[in-house]
Amino acid sequence: MTGELLTIKDLHTGFRIKDTYYDAVDGVSITLKKNEILAIVGESGCGKSTLATSIIGLHDHNKTKVQGEISYNGLNLALLDEDNFNKVRGEEIGMIFQDPLSALNPLMRIGEQIEEGLIYHTNLSKDAREKRVLELLSQVGIPKPKRVIRQFPHQLSGGMRQRVIIAIAISCKPKIIIADEPTTALDVTIQAQILDLLIDLQAETGAGIILITHDLGVVAEVADRVAVMYAGQIIEEAPVDELFSNPQHPYTRSLFNSIPQMNSEDDKLQVIQGLVPSLVKLPRTGCRFSSRIPWIPARAHEENPILHEISPGHLVRCTCWQHFHFEGERGGSFQ
Amino acid sequence: MSFMQINDLHVHYPIRGGFFNAVVDNVLAVDGISLEFEKGKTYGLVGESGCGKSTTGKSIIGLEKVTSGSIIYEGEDVTNKSRNRNSSFNKDIQMIFQDANSSLNPRKRVQDIIAEPIRNFLKLSDLEEKRKINELLAIVGMPEDAKLKYAHEFSGGQKQRIGIARAIATNPKLIIADEPVSALDLSVQAQVLNYLKDIQKELGLSYLFISHDLGVVKHMCDHISIMYKGRFVESGNRQDVYQSPQHIYTKRLLSAIPTIEPSTRESRKRERITVEQNYQKEEYQYFDEDGRVFDLYSLSDTHKVAMTTTNKEVIHKVAMTTTNKEVI
Amino acid sequence: MWKTILRRVLVMIPQLFVLSLLIFILASFMPGDPFTGLITPESDPNRLEELREAAGFYDPWYVQYYNWIVNAAQGDFGKSYTYKIAVADLIGDRALNTFWLSLLSVVLLYLIAIPLGVLAGRYQDTFLDKTIVLYSFISYAIPTFVLSLIFLFLFGYQFHWFPTTGTVDIKYDQGSWGYIWSKIYHMLLPAITYAILGTTGVIQYLRSEIIDSKSMDYVRTARSKGIPIRKVYSKHIFRNSLLPIAAFLGFTITGLLGGSIFIETIFGYPGMGQLFVQSITSRDYSVITALVLLLGFLTLLGSLLSDIIMSIVDPRIRID
Amino acid sequence: ACKGSENSSEGNTETTPKETEKEKEEKPEEKTEEPAETSEFPLIVDNEGEAIKGGTLKVALGTDSPFQGIFSWVLYEDGYDADIMAYSSNAIFATDGDFLVNDKGIATLEVDQANNKAIVKIREGVKWSDGEPLKIEDLILPYLIIGHPDYQGIRYDGDFQNIVGAVEYHDGKADTISGLKKIDETTLEISFQKLSPAIFSVGDGLWSYAEPNHILKDIPIGQLLESDAVRKNPVTLGAFKIDKIVPGESVQFVRNEHYWKGPAKLDGVLLKAVPSTSIAAAIQSGEYDMTAGSLPATKYPEVKDFDNITILAQPELSYSYLGFKLGKFDTVNGISVMDPNAKMGDVKLRQAMGYALDVEQVNEVYYDNLRSRANSLIPPVFKSFYDSSLKGYYYDKDKAIEILDGAGYKDTDGDGFRETPKGEKLEIKMAGMAGDAIAEEMAAFWMQNWADVGLKVVLSTGRLIEFQTFYDKVEVDDPEIDIYMAAWGTGTNPSPAGLYGKNAAFNFSRFTTPELDALLTAIDSPDAFDPAFRANAFREWQEYMEENAQVIPTQFRTAIYTINDRVKHYDVNYDTEFDLNEVELTADAPAKSTK
Amino acid sequence: MSVNVGNVKDINENIISSPPTGIQVIAREFKKDKLAMFSLIGLVTVILGIYVAAFFLDQETLMKVSLRDKFAEPGDKFFLGADQGGRSILAQLILGARNSITIALSVTIITGIFGIAVGLITGYFGGLIDNIFMRIIDFFITIPVLMIIIVFVVIIPKYNVVTFIFIMSAFLWVSTARLVRSKSLTESRRDYVNASKTMGTGDAKIIFTEIMPNISSILIVDMTLSFAGNVGLETGLSYLGFGLPQSVPSLGTLVSYANNPLILQEKWWVWLPASLLILLLMLAINYVGQAIRRSADARQRLG
Ligand SMILES: Nc1ncnc2c1ncn2[C@@H]1O[C@H](COP(=O)(O)OP(=O)(O)OP(=O)(O)O)[C@@H](O)[C@H]1O
Ligand SMILES: Nc1ncnc2c1ncn2[C@@H]1O[C@H](COP(=O)(O)OP(=O)(O)OP(=O)(O)O)[C@@H](O)[C@H]1O
């Protein structure tokens, strides 16, 4: 496909714990296209942030091992050294972080912090850089940008700070933006504004956005395509409409059922039994979700679950989806 | 009949400064709210961060000093009463905290955590105490062997359930739940919410359910109050608030909630923008010069909304005439 | 800001008042007095009594205190019994000596400690880090006077690298460049010793600050901008880690002033610490009282200075 | 006593007990043979080599605190200042080996015993260091300063009041001291209330220094102490004059071209304060030619091996002693009152304690015999007064035991310590002075010595007492103190009246008897102008003191001086006429020790 | 509202089964850090050894001076030589270490107890109590401690180990109190304290059974460091001549012999062993303290 910006193939990212590496991202393959917002959802600890930091190379090299292929523009980012990565980072890939309170250097003025990336990735003059900073600030919807560039982070509200962080991420017009839970720390009204801003920005710049979140509502608002992660793997991937109207993997379906629906008067919410296994105890073979749906017989699972394309663009891991039913309900029959 | 009333509650935090570190100003964290609790009902408190939700909850249970207003429990004024083991109020009002992690003493075993209120409020023998603990663990769906573990050995949801077990140990009438699920993942959140509902049914509890997630509140609550800068802008039952929001702030809040229907996102965005524009335009009518919310007036038995500049005058006139009449 | 400073200064007054009362009472409990030191078979005991009487040593302590505080409030701290000059003049010179010594020590201390702390923090848990930490522990553990004496004998008397006593070479005229250099040169050895002994705190603090800063979110943000790692260190990590230390400057200086007793005694450097020990032995009450007060005042000033620096370097803290 | 030669009273951690005398002006005649050990050290040094022209003598002042810098003989209090002023001395009298004024100085003394008058005549042509001639007014001025109501020093004392008219002047009733009379441009007559033989060693109120009237006359007495004329550029009569001062640290002297004995050969003297801990290293590394004043005896082991110096030694005018508290001072009447029941009241006990002390071993081990066992309360330097025939108390353990046994001190309860003859427990509390580098060891050793003869001695307050506190306690007859170890400097006038008389506040033992008072009076009586009478009076007194043992002398002291090998000639003899203007150097820099 | 609470911690918590800041964590930290382990074992052995050995030594006889043995070199008669008074250095080293450690330990414990109590109470209650104590602490901060201690040493008539300990303690509790207060302040705002309050647990119980155990690591670190500091202070005061009397052996007195250049240069056996002992003690304490500190801070933990 021509629109592909970023192709990740069989990515493994492992953390060293007591001298062994445990993969927090365990064989993820996914592509990001131009003009697209790709949402990655999943529970806490499933490896979303690890995936993001692997792409942008911000992991701790002493404790982390990244294997596989992250190809961007003919480069395998997974093999890039620090210096070369710095040419990609910021310039080609921008990142937006979760916590706007701590993601800005408290001792630097807003203007400086935005300008920093420009110094290294452009050869704009000082004046030109300042113009660009002002432009960026108004682009992300900050009123009175002239004043804001002289202010310090603590003088801004959470929403404003998140906008500044977005401005930093897009300062060099990157082709890819990775947003790791950009709105989790914000109030709903502000969240809505920030999400709208992201959509507008994308429409303008045509960048591909990877949006990491655990909030399906957010996904529904902005994403074009969704990948659902569980225990380091992608277990389902589909265009957003398809996924929301036709979720297939037992995990995805359970998630949907556990949302307190705005308009459902249901007394009971669906609960997923058991716990997300910790990184060290993660089963490395078989269907990783099987322990949490024990009523589905083992033979319904694949031995080495792979992603099956069940309709164009809709991928589901493991065959268990075909036999899944909620506990207590009657399920489909085995073929 | 309500068993507890909160009348015109104010909680102010002093801001110190100036020459001898004197109190120069106050943060009006809670600025005149009233609430009534009935048996077996859940009361929701929603609002943006910093609007005073937690302060409300904490001052009701006595963790914050009430500046003015009163808390009447079963006819008795319990405002700012120092907490002690013997008062029935203290036994009957319990709390679940937002951060399950920090609300459990990391140095204590689960059984000691749960036993704390039992030892303080109920005079039980060791055996009875043990039985009670087992019983409580069973109610929140935890295995018995959890007793000997430490809090950090549990997942977030389990921790929250331990917190719940502790809160219900003394058979309270009201539990103040301060964002009990906002730190939890979806599926775990579902678990906890289910337990809360089950227990309520079983024990006939009331909840003051504090949250910023309108979806959760809607799922849980019978009566909902929307809070803004220490005051209520609107309160009513589920229907009132979600179907016919009156105050501009409520409308804005509702419009901002994402739904899980991707197909409607375009229209919702448009709607959101209109609401926002309206908000910018009409804001002044809903708040006084200091940005303070006006007093509430009743739309129906259940539904109360903060006044606007226009209807404030109307009502004021009405009040004037009625009092005048009486005088005459 | 000026208001806050003014307020802090005003709050100091009662504190210093209590301190002065305390030290005054303590001093009056000290056995002996400045005239005991004049006992010789040739001295006339009656004359000593007369002098004691005249100095007011037989008044009740509160009368003495009243007289003292009234004068002190007007800037007159009495006369040194040993040096026969106004306490203010005596201490003024010594305090200045100590101040310059402390200042030079602080400069050297930071020159040594900052690179070491930064390296240790940046290369955490490496051999380099461990060596630096070991060094810092040793410099903490070694008794001040042992190191001082060794340095003095080695670099002073053995190698003749540094002058061994005094503050300045007599051959220079006051105010000339040679004079200034000579002063610095005389301070150098004690200052180096002092600096080496004092580095522990700064190294440890800086090291853990840097380790903390490294994992801060804003560092991640900075790195995500794609700027070179050395820039990330210099503009984000170092700067943010150094600021709290810069803010400690006030405290550090007063800390050094207070700890100057050992160094000054060993290096024969006429400063406050040495004066104090000497005044204690000669029961020079007026000097003892004034010195304790001065140091108390400087401590307060140091903490005020620290707060001011803090509010200047850290935009989050504003004193208004 | 001679007030001009004030002893060192600095209260610091200096290692010699504080009341030790530091005498330097007087360099009298031939030295005594006793004690023998001192003779191992020379008094004079001559070094080989061609003298260089000029040169600067480098002097280290061993002190742990900056010197005070009061360069005036009437005002200074600190011995270090005296050490410094020695290089630019204002003394007008010269004295002989018995510390008696002779005619070798600027001024001569004539005593008119019958009329209680002294006549002081000055040489003609003597000039101050600024070229102004020395006048009689310059001799009168110091009296007017000391007697002045604004004068705050200690020299306005009983002796001074002996001058006719001094009290009236001090009380403001007179404009001047009536007893001082300028006879002519070179003669001053001084009238005293009474005279004693001490007048010959510049006692009885006679003052031995001149002050430059032409400089000081315009400065109010109350402000003298702060004046530049005292602190910065004093005008002097000595071989050198002060050129430059870094306060508290160093002094640079240059040759006084107007010196009456002729200009010095050296260009000048550079004196620096050096901490006592590093003084030995400083001497070793050749930074200095000598020390100002003597080197503490405890430093001797540190310097004895250096091969760049010659060590000179000179007996000190002081003695250490063991005192016994036998009464209290009645402050109302100003007299000592003996307590018949005093714990140390038994003279046998006191004597035994004296014999029990192995001072000899301490002297040998710690002082390299720079201190010797004292047999008398008069240092041997005072050849005519010192009674060398006295046996004194020497180490004899058996004798001590014998005396104690005989006096009825027996160990009745078997704890190893003797009880009193009445059978009561005997615990003797000793006050010792802290400060000396070996004070602790010595105190411990003394107590062991006594324990060896069965006496239990413990430290008052449980530890050695620091100088100020020590005298504070001893002075007020603290009940915690039964015995005390201290030292006295005698000054040049060894008259003991001020230390052992009935109404002497410094009679710390509080021992007093009519016999003693009679003996003391005899020493200073008009009869004593007869040297033989006086010598005899001293002798009798010494014997009486030995007998009663209320104070037992323990050590005589020797002062040592280290002179660098480049100093051509130096002399610490009391009686030769060596003067600083003769000093020459043989090299540009002091020699270094190879050890 | 963060969903993700300390990833690294999660891992730890799932592996072990003990309170996350308890003794076990400290123990684990020591197992990981060989140097700290070695230091701890060394420290315990040395201290125990010193106390046991000192128990069998008789201070009075050992402190008997024997002039002829002045500065005897290490050898047969005296294993580590003798000092100026001809007393065995080895015996003095043992007794001195015992005395110094006892002093430092007593001061640490006294200041610890007082400082911790004050800090906990003021931090927990806040308000008026806090205000009063903060004023007192503010005042103490103005006091130049070293100087005042010296003044006290001069004043106290009966000056011995006990009074020395009390003088030092009187001025050294402040920093502990300050530290504990700030920790107690943050800890008191944590929800488990609130929870205990709402459940009717008494204030004293909350302070001492809930808050204190939770800041125990910091307390231990503070105590180890103040122990090290107190050893240093004792040594320094002895050097200046305001420490213990020489007849009471202490490390400080031994080291202060170095003040005499002759001893410093030629009689190394007098001062060097004590200096080395101090050095090693301090090093060990610091390494132990460092390990404990790491265990209190999840970010820096090794294991
Ligand atoms: N630096 C690290 N060292 C060791 N393990 C780590 C590290 N960072 C993360 N992990 C583990 O890797 C797994 C994936 O973590 P990650 O942060 O990617 O999850 P996430 O999906 O982003 O969760 P959240 O929604 O909470 O942010 C988790 O089990 C986590 O505990
Ligand atoms: N101890 C305090 N001192 C001063 N101000 C306080 C204190 N506690 C809370 N406040 C202020 O009171 C206001 C209400 O705080 P509160 O914690 O009740 O808000 P909230 O609605 O619970 O917010 P959140 O959703 O963030 O929990 C806030 O502005 C807060 O800054």
Ligand SMILES: [Mg+2]
């Ligand atoms: Mg994450």
Ligand SMILES: [Mg+2]
């Ligand atoms: Mg809250």
